[in-house]
Amino acid sequence: MSVLSPLTNRIFVVCAVLVLVSIGVAVYRVNESVTAQAETDLRAGLGEAASLVEDYSRTQFADSVVKGTLIADLPILKAAAATDDPPTVAPVARDYQRQVGADLFVVIGRTDRVLARAGRVQPDDLDISAIVSACRRSADGTTFWPYATGVLHAVAIPMEPGPAPLGTLVVGFSLDQDTARRFKAVTKSDIVFAAGTRTIASTLDPERTADLAGLTGHTGVFTQWLGPEQYIGRVQPLGRGGGDDPVALVLRSRTARLEFLRPLHWQIAITGILAVVVATGLGYAIARTVTRPLRALTATMREMAATGDLAKPVPAGGRWDDEDARILSSTFRQLTTSLDKSQREASQRERLSSLGRLSTVVAHEVRNPLMIIKSAARGLRRHPSPDVAEAVASIDEEVDRLNRVVTDVLDFAKPIRFELAPADLGDICRAAAQAAQAVSDAVEVRVETTETAMPIVTDAERLRSVLLNVLHNAQQAVRARAGDRPAGAPVRLEAGAGSAGRWRVEVIDTGAGIAPADQARLFEPFFTTRRGGSGLGLALARNIVEGLGGTIAVRSRVNSGTTVTIDVPAAAEATEARA
Numbered sequence: 362m363s364v365l366s367p368l369t370n371r372i373f374v375v376c377a378v379l380v381l382v383s384i385g386v387a388v389y390r391v392n393e394s395v396t397a398q399a400e401t402d403l404r405a406g407l408g409e410a411a412s413l414v415e416d417y418s419r420t421q422f423a424d425s426v427v428k429g430t431l432i433a434d435l436p437i438l439k440a441a442a443a444t445d446d447p448p449t450v451a452p453v454a455r456d457y458q459r460q461v462g463a464d465l466f467v468v469i470g471r472t473d474r475v476l477a478r479a480g481r482v483q484p485d486d487l488d489i490s491a492i493v494s495a496c497r498r499s500a501d502g503t504t505f506w507p508y509a510t511g512v513l514h515a516v517a518i519p520m521e522p523g524p525a526p527l528g529t530l531v532v533g534f535s536l537d538q539d540t541a542r543r544f545k546a547v548t549k550s551d552i553v554f555a556a557g558t559r560t561i562a563s564t565l566d567p568e569r570t571a572d573l574a575g576l577t578g579h580t581g582v583f584t585q586w587l588g589p590e591q592y593i594g595r596v597q598p599l600g601r602g603g604g605d606d607p608v609a610l611v612l613r614s615r616t617a618r619l620e621f622l623r624p625l626h627w628q629i630a631i632t633g634i635l636a637v638v639v640a641t642g643l644g645y646a647i648a649r650t651v652t653r654p655l656r657a658l659t660a661t662m663r664e665m666a667a668t669g670d671l672a673k674p675v676p677a678g679g680r681w682d683d684e685d686a687r688i689l690s691s692t693f694r695q696l697t698t699s700l701d702k703s704q705r706e707a708s709q710r711e712r713l714s715s716l717g718r719l720s721t722v723v724a725h726e727v728r729n730p731l732m733i734i735k736s737a738a739r740g741l742r743r744h745p746s747p748d749v750a751e752a753v754a755s756i757d758e759e760v761d762r763l764n765r766v767v768t769d770v771l772d773f774a775k776p777i778r779f780e781l782a783p784a785d786l787g788d789i790c791r792a793a794a795q796a797a798q799a800v801s802d803a804v805e806v807r808v809e810t811t812e813t814a815m816p817i818v819t820d821a822e823r824l825r826s827v828l829l830n831v832l833h834n835a836q837q838a839v840r841a842r843a844g845d846r847p848a849g850a851p852v853r854l855e856a857g858a859g860s861a862g863r864w865r866v867e868v869i870d871t872g873a874g875i876a877p878a879d880q881a882r883l884f885e886p887f888f889t890t891r892r893g894g895s896g897l898g899l900a901l902a903r904n905i906v907e908g909l910g911g912t913i914a915v916r917s918r919v920n921s922g923t924t925v926t927i928d929v930p931a932a933a934e935a936t937e938a939r940a
Contacts, residue, residue, distance in 0.1 A: 376644025377637070384633045384640075391629055396622060403593060403618050404582060410548035411597040411611040417547060418599050418609070422503075422534055426516050428461045429532035433518045442468055442476060442520060442528040450476040465513055465533030469493065476528070482513055482535050493517050493531060505556070505606055511537025512554065512561050512607045514599075536599070536607055538562040544609070551592075553610035554599075561607060577608055590616040651685075658690050665697065734760055777908055779820040786815035786864050786929075790856050793828035797836060804836040804851050811857035815864055818932040819909055827902040827913075828854070831868045831925050834898065838872025838923060859928050863911075868925045875917035883915055 432438060438457065441450045450468050454477035458466035466479040467489055475486050484492065488506070495504035496517035506513045515533030519526040534540075541552040541562040553570060554561040555577045563570040569587035576583060582595050593615045600606025664670075674694070734756065787810045794806040832852065839851040852870045859865035875883070886900040906913045911929035 376647075377641045380637050380640035380644070384636050388629050388633050392622075392626060395625060396619070399619050399622060403613060403615060407550070407582065407593055407595055407611060407613050410550040410613070411595045411609075413548045414544055414552065414597050414609045414611055415599070417544065418536075422514055422516075425461060425463055425532050425534055426503075426518075429463075429516060429518045429530055432457050432461065433520045433530040438468070438530070439520050439527050442470060445470045445472075445474070445476065447476045451479075453477070455479045461532065463532045464535040465515060465531065467531040469529040469531065471526070471528055473529075480533075482508065482511075482533065484508065484513075489531065492533070493529060496531070505600055506533070507556060507559070507561070510562075511535045511540070512556055536561060548611065551612040551614075553612065554607055555610065556607040565612070573610060576610065584615065587612075590614050592616075654687065654690055658693060662693075777823070777904060779823060779908060781818055781820055783816065783818055784821040786810075786817045786856055786866070787812070789817075789821050789825050790828060790854050790866060793825045793832060794854055796825075796829050797832035804839045806832055806836070806852045806854055809853060809855045811855075815856060816931065817864060817929065819929060820905075823905045824909065824929065827905050827927070828866065828868070830898045830902050831927075835868055835870035835872060835923065835925075838870050838874070841873040842871070842920070862932070863928050863930050866927045866929070868927075869922065870924075871922040874919040874921055874923055875915070876919060880915060880917060884913075 435457075438453055441453045444450070454466055454468045458479035464480045465482045465484070467475060468477040469489070470476045473490065473493070475489055478489070484506075488508075492504060492506050492513070492515050495506070496502050496515060501516075502518070503514065503516045506515055513533045513535050515531055518530045518532065519528075520530060521527050536554045541554055541564050544552045545564045551564045553563040553565065553573060555573075558574070558577070560570055560573070563573075565573075565587065572585065572587045576585065576594070577596060579594075579596050582593060584591060584593050586592070591614070592612045594610055594612040597609045597611055598606060599609055661674075787808075790810065791808050794808045797803060797806050832854065835852045851872070852868065855867045855869065857865060884899050884903045886897060903913050906927055906929065909929055911927060913928075914926045915923065916926070917923035
């Protein structure tokens, strides 16, 4: 037997596979969706950060240019520059540098001599001359100038523009480590400033910064492993796009940003495992509701097959057992009950058949001595002694009783052959009532018919004997309750129309009634509750009624009376009844 042979295992495996596939697909789709969304959010955030760097850089420089232009046109600065005296210009320059917040603030006189310089970046005169020359050559008056710790973005603004200006104001802002940290705070991203192959400033450690070599010319979004982490980055130009103009590398750690997926994956995996365990447990439990009653039923079948005991009860089903399994068990229980009943009835019929054959032999053997005894008793009637006469009467009575018993046994044991002929059911009922009241102390029987004529094709003598037997039983029941029986006719025989094509006869008495335990056995041969009874009267009556195509039934309540109902067809078919 394979592992999948039991139904429980098959249901369990199918449920487990379905759950695993369903949850696996769900987990995969959730992971894919969450990862894709996180990747999209990461790239969108990177694009926003790069735009912030560009906007912040351009806005800051444009603001400084506007402020520088305004300052270059102020009378105080122009008056100081007109003196061409450095000590006079220096305090004015420092004051305006603090107001603008420029990293470089230089005032150059009419002869290109440096009159004052301020700010944290302090280039020498040669460098300032080079910066001014580069600014004057450029189209927008700006230039990028590298120095040891950064790159200076400078603009040269003439004071009183014209053929002979008073001087030139140089304002510059630096792209260095401080600027990178400031940009990082604004954009929530790592920033690296580079110009050509030179790295100017970086918020990353030196090892990771070194891994960025060669990426400054990259266009679009790139991915790069920097040490143990994977970064996603974008190159953002800060100048006009020339080869030596600085660029900003905006970087975000993909590893750190997607770190939340790891615990999420674990949570999904644990949830999936728990769901699988619960689902498979429920699947197994559901399978048990089907297979448990089936196993109990098959075990009962095997035991019945081994012992032949069809009366063995099938185990009762549980509360949660499958409805179809319960119906199967109930149907099997009904089947075995019917088979057991059929077996008992067949066995009883076999015993009765054997008993009938034996009874026939015994009855024949008994009847001959009875006739001899009756003949001998007839001779003793002439004896003058009263005691002998009384004894002879008793002998005659007992011989007649025994002869009736022998006759009943012979009638029950042999097949009943019917002689069907037209008759009137009312006449049959009245004849049976008259015969039941033939003795002097007989209980009264009242006959009631609903029809003036009730034609029937039947064996009138057999049917009359059935009614007579039933009436005798009713009279004896009334006698047993002689002390407290109700007033009125103790026994009624009612005849009338029944269902289509049938007549109904009811014998109703107000006697002692029949105990419920005895009612189921009334038609069993040799069962009787009356002392001296043979127990064959009602059994023989049922054989006759059923042989005529009818039915007989008894309803009774203790101390209330009994009703015997006989339904017979109006035109019986010729049949043969057997015991």
